[in-house]
Amino acid sequence: MTESSNTNENELRIAVIGAGPAGVYSSDIFLRQLKKLGEELGLGTKARIDLFEKLPVPFGLVRYGVAPDHPSIKFIADALEKTLDNPDIHLYCDVEFGKDVTLDELLARYDAVLFATGAVKDKPLGLPGADLDGVYGAAKFVEWYDGYPTGAREWPLTAENVAVIGGGNVAMDVARELMRNADDLKAKTDIPDNVYEGIQRNKAKVLHLFIRRGVAQAKFSVQELREMEKLPGVQLIINEDDFELDDDTIEVAGKDKLTRQMVEELFTIREMAEDMEDDGDVDFEGNPADRKYYVHFNSAPTEILGEDGKVKAIRVERTETGADGKMHRTGEFTDYPVEAVYHAIGYKPAEAPGIVYDEKGAHLANANGDGRITTAADGGEVRERLYATGWAKRGPVGLIGSTKSDALMIVTNMLEDLAKAAEGGRVAADRDPESIDRLLESRGIKPIDFAGWKKVDAFERAEGAKEGREHKKVIDPEQMRQLAHA
Structure with missing residues (x-):
């Protein structure tokens, strides 16, 4: 066995559902906190984060939930993009949780699953x-x-x-x-x-x-x-x-x-x-x-x-x-x-197949708002290795900035739980990093990765430049797929 594959088998594996601000911030903070505290917690400092997004492109709320004339949005999108350009974060756009991949399939391959799904429906x-x-x-x-x-x-x-x-x-x-x-x-x-x-x-x-x-x-x-x-x-x-x-x-x-x-x-x-x-x-x-x-x-x-x-x-x-x-x-x-x-x-945040929904709070059921997913909306048992952040955790309140403080709290809880788990937190049975790619390929699913997103982005910039604008949005999902896979 080569040294690099040995390292790969030893890294922590985290799946994040949703590549909007909540998911991207959490991925970044997880890697930073692990570098800082991993040795002391007995977890090591290496992790691989796979970020799943049902849309063909990342950034969720920043791209699709905020008015286009917000000047600050450009800065937030740039910051999120810098985070995604990290070899320890792997982007899987155009992959829908619950349809293209199930909770059990993720739990077999990842040590923890974090839900950072947003909201697309009105109250x-x-x-x-x-x-x-x-x-x-x-x-x-x-x-x-x-x-x-x-x-x-x-x-x-x-x-x-x-x-x-x-x-x-x-x-x-x-x-x-x-x-x-x-x-x-x-x-x-x-x-x-x-x-x-x-x-x-x-x-x-x-x-x-x-x-x-x-x-x-x-x-x-x-x-x-x-x-x-x-x-x-x-x-x-x-x-x-x-x-x-x-x-x-x-x-x-x-x-x-x-x-x-x-x-x-x-x-x-x-x-x-x-x-x-x-x-x-x-x-x-x-x-x-x-x-x-x-x-x-x-x-x-x-x-x-x-x-x-x-x-x-x-x-x-x-x-x-x-x-x-x-x-x-x-x-x-x-x-x-x-x-x-x-x-x-107000919005009604999305439900997630296999996770209890708290109708009253309009979020995924989690213990006292600490992000640990539970079996019932009012109390219930904590379900191991499952977490929520952002609107999925707290309901449709707070600005994009609030997701950062959320992420830090949830990441702290995740690291604490992983440190108590067996095998130094490495609890998923299937530790082959390419296993998820083979599973998706067997279903005919072609994820769009970060390089694919960069192709869409380059096309949008080129189209905008023709009209003296910085960017012009592509809206057809088929066109996005063609650009990304070209």
């Missing part, structure tokens, strides 16, 4: 009229404008008056894209042609964003608010009364740095909105605005009203929010004429 709206024609979940719209491989290719942007429901960053993204100028968006992003043409035909002239709680309880990031401030041709309109915060509310908001910064930015927007009105209904640059964007706090939609099966208005109840964040209804209702309603009230 249901649950309002009367939610099934009317013209009511859309944010997830499907995001899939369209981000060119998700199996997403819609056309989107009906025929409504002149539009409502968006939600008090978080996804609601902000959706509202901003609906108010976007197509040429401005194309110049600065990687949107494909079908999205550019769709937004060019967008008829929306008036948009209402409804947030159930008050200014101090919204969940917007400062970056989202700053992007909202710079929309060409769009006048921002707010209700002055929403900004009359009592001393208790100001005190509570001031205790948390991020909340304080958000509230300060919202007050900046209030001043901008006043200036826009005073200067004759203009946009942020002082040019005449042809679209109006209303931001309504303390406004809880209660019903979507229809006619002939189509949306014609949304009924909204005024609320009051105390300093403790508790919301009270006032019984005052207003109907707003709209022809489309988008709801961004």
Whole structure:
């Protein structure tokens, strides 16, 4: 036996399901922590991580869940790519867990399996009229404008008056894209042609964003608010009364740095909105605005009203929010004429075959949020060698950055458990690193590896360069496969 294959048989084997930020960060942190602590824990310092992704390309949420005009996304994608360019991390895109490979097959070949699956479904709206024609979940719209491989290719942007429901960053993204100028968006992003043409035909002239709680309880990031401030041709309109915060509310908001910064930015927007009105209904640059964007706090939609099966208005109840964040209804209702309603009230993270799902928390069942998978949603026994991180662990809350702190905690738990296991953590029976490749090949599955992804990326850059852009997204999964395997 050669020395290198002997080393290969001795390395720890970890399978990670999902090559989005949660999966990539966890892989990186696992290798770093193992180098740092492996000797002391009796685990050695060598590991091989195989990263399985059901889509033909990596990066999950960064590529397909965030609006294309986020400047920071490029930096995150670059950082994730650097991590994947590591000889100890092997990328297997276009391989779907539960369909192309089972849990038992992974457990036979890997010492631990970590679920870092994201979310592609919306939480249901649950309002009367939610099934009317013209009511859309944010997830499907995001899939369209981000060119998700199996997403819609056309989107009906025929409504002149539009409502968006939600008090978080996804609601902000959706509202901003609906108010976007197509040429401005194309110049600065990687949107494909079908999205550019769709937004060019967008008829929306008036948009209402409804947030159930008050200014101090919204969940917007400062970056989202700053992007909202710079929309060409769009006048921002707010209700002055929403900004009359009592001393208790100001005190509570001031205790948390991020909340304080958000509230300060919202007050900046209030001043901008006043200036826009005073200067004759203009946009942020002082040019005449042809679209109006209303931001309504303390406004809880209660019903979507229809006619002939189509949306014609949304009924909204005024609320009051105390300093403790508790919301009270006032019984005052207003109907707003709209022809489309988008709801961004949260995602439902994906289920994983063979793993219990916690419906209440909307995540995979895990012990006290420590990432160790359990046999039941409420307590249950810990299942050995199975872990969850990111939204799969905690549900659809937190920004991309939150996945880093998650990953460190889960990796620490994984290393602790592996150190207690027999054989120095090397518990998988099949230790041949090529065994997984033979299994997939026997099923006619051709994974796309990191080199394959680089070919797709190079093509996207070349296509973008033809139009003076950095990137232009490929959206057809078959084309991705052809490029990757060329």
